[in-house]
Amino acid sequence: MVDATSAAGWDRRRWGALALIVTAQFMVILDVAIVNVALPSIKTDLRFSQESLQWVITAYAIMFGGLLLLGGRLADLFGRRRLFLTGVALFTGSSLLSGLAWSESSLIVFRALQGLGGALLAPAALSILITTFREGRDRNIALGVYGAASGSGGSAGVLLGGVLTSSLNWSWIFFINVPVGITVIALVPRLLREGRAVVAHRHLDIAGATTSTSGLMLLVYAMTRAAEKGWATPETAGLLAASAALLAAFIAIELRSKAPLLPMRIFRLRTLATANGLAVVIGSISFSQFFLLSLYMQQVLHYSALTTGLAYVAITLTIAGGSNLAQKLVTRFGARPTLTAGLLLSAAALALYTRLPADGHYFWDIFPGFIIGGIGFALCFVPVTIAGLTGINPADSGIASGLINTTRQIGGAIGLAAVSTIAATFTNSYVRGHAGSTPLSGAALTHGFQLAFDALTALALLGALIAVTLPVRRPQPQAVGALPERQPLRAEAA
Secondary structure, eight states: OOOHHHHHHHHHHHHHHHHHHHHHHHHHHHHHHHTGGGHHHHHHHHTOOHHHHTHHHHHHHHHHHHHHHHHHHHHHHHOHHHHHHHHHHHHHHHHHHHHTOOSHHHHHHHHHHHHHHHHHHHHHHHHHHHHHSOTTHHHHHHHHHHHHHHHHHHHHHHHHHHHHHHHSOTTHHHHTHHHHHHHHHHHHHHHOOOOOOBOSSOOOOHHHHHHHHHHHHHHHHHHHHHHHHOSSSHHHHHHHHHHHHHHHHHHHHHHHOSSOSSOGGGGGOHHHHHHHHHHHHHHHHHHHHHHHHHHIIIIISOOOHHHHHHHTHHHHHHHHHHHHHHHHHHHHHOHHHHHHHHHHHHHHHHHHHTTOOTTOOIIIIIHHHHHHHHHHHHHHHHHHHHHHHTTOOGGGHHHHHHHHHHHHHHHHHHHHHHHHHHHHHHHHHHHHHSTTOOTTSHHHHHHHHHHHHHHHHHHHHHHHHHHTTOOOOOOOOOOTTOOOOOOBOHHHHO
16 A cells, blocks of 8 residues: 555655656657758768668667567556656667767667667656556646657657757767756656556566567568569568568468457457557658658758758647647547547548649648647647556566557558659659650659558548547546556456
8 A cells, every 4th residue: 555645745746757758759859850851961971872771760760669569568567767767767878879870880789779768758748657657637738748759759859959960060960869868767766656557476577578679570571672672672572471471470470379468358348459550640641641742842842951950840839739639628528529520531631732843832832731720739739648558467568568659559550651753753754755764853752652652641531530530439437646556467367
C-alpha cells in the first residue's frame, strides 16, 4: 500500500514528470527528420558516396523501428525508469559522437546507437506516462501534450535542421541533443519513480526477442531498399520473404511461450488492435507527406535548406496547438469521431497537394494544406495513442507503448517506400511522353508527386473508414495520482 502523503507528493510531481517525458520524446522524434536537410553537407564534409549516404538515415531507422517492441518489454520487466534513463544516456552520448564523427562509417555506427537509445527511451517514456496518469481526462491531457511533441517533432526537425545547417554546420543537429539529454538525466531521480511489472519469473523471451527484432529490422531495411532498387528486384523480394518468415516464426513462438515478449492476449482488446492498424496508416501518411513536400520545395521550387525549414513553421505550430484541442475532443466525444475527423481533414489536405503546380507559390499552394493537415494530424496522433493504450493492464504498459510506436514507424517505412516508387514511376512516365523533358525537370517531378499524393489521399480515406469501426470504451476508474503500479502479469504467472 502507498500512504496518502506519498501519493499526494507524487501527484504534485507528475506534471513535472510529464514535462520531462515529453522533452525526451520530442528529442527522439526530432532526430528522425532533422538529418534530412543536412545530408548534402554531410556528404561533402565526410566524403560519403551517394550509395552510402542513405545509411545515415537507414541505420537510425532500422535500430529504432526494429527494437521498439523489445525496449517496451524490457521496461516492463526490468524497470521503466531504468530503461528510460539508459535510453536517454545512450541517445545523448551517441548524439555527441555523431557530431564528432570523422568518417562515413563512424557516423553510421553512431547513428545506429542513437536509434538503439531511442528504442529504449520511447516506449519506456510512454509507459511511465500511462502508469502515472489515470485513464480518462488526466491521461488524455497528458497524451495531448505528448501527442503535440510527437506530432510536431517531425516537422520541427525539418525546420531546426535547416536553421542549424545553414547558420552553423551539420554537426549541430546532433550537438543540440547533448544539453537537453544531460538536463533530462539530471532531473530523472527527482521527477520519475521506478515501476515495473511483478511476474513469477523475470524471464526475457529470447526466441521471441530475436525473431521479432530481426524480422522488424529486416522489414525496415527491405522497405528502404525497395525505395532505392524497386519492388520487383530479387533482392527486395528475398528481404521481404525473409522478414515475413521471421515475423511468422515470432507469432508462433509467442502463442506457445509461457512468458511472451508480446502477449497475444492484448489483441483481444479490439480498441488496441484497431488503433495499431490505424497507426500504420497514420505513420504512412505523415512520414510520406513530409518527405514529398520537402522534395517538392527543394527540387521544384528550389528552396534552400533554411527556407524549407522555415516553411514548416505553419504545420509545426498547428499540430502543437491542435493537440490540445484533440485531447479535449477525445475526453468529450471519444476517440472514434475525433480520429475519423482527423483522417478526413488529412485527406482534404492531401487532396490539395494533388494540385501542386510546377511553378507553385508557398502561400497559395502549400500553406492551406499545412493548416488543414496540421489540424488533421493533431486529431490523429492524440486519439490513436489514447485508443492504443486504453484498457491496458499496467503490467503490459511497456509492451503496449512499444507496439503503438512500432506500428507507426513501420507504417512510415512502408509509406516512404511506396510513395518513392509511385513518384519515380510516374515521373519517368511523364518523361517518356514529353519530348525534351528530363527526370529532374519541375514538370516531371511535380507529376510524380501529384500521383503519389493521390495514393496518400486514398489511404487517408480508407483510414477514416476503418476509424468508424473503432470500438467505444468507457475509461476504467483509477485512483488519482497513483504511483506506478506493480501488478502481476496474469497470463505469465499462471
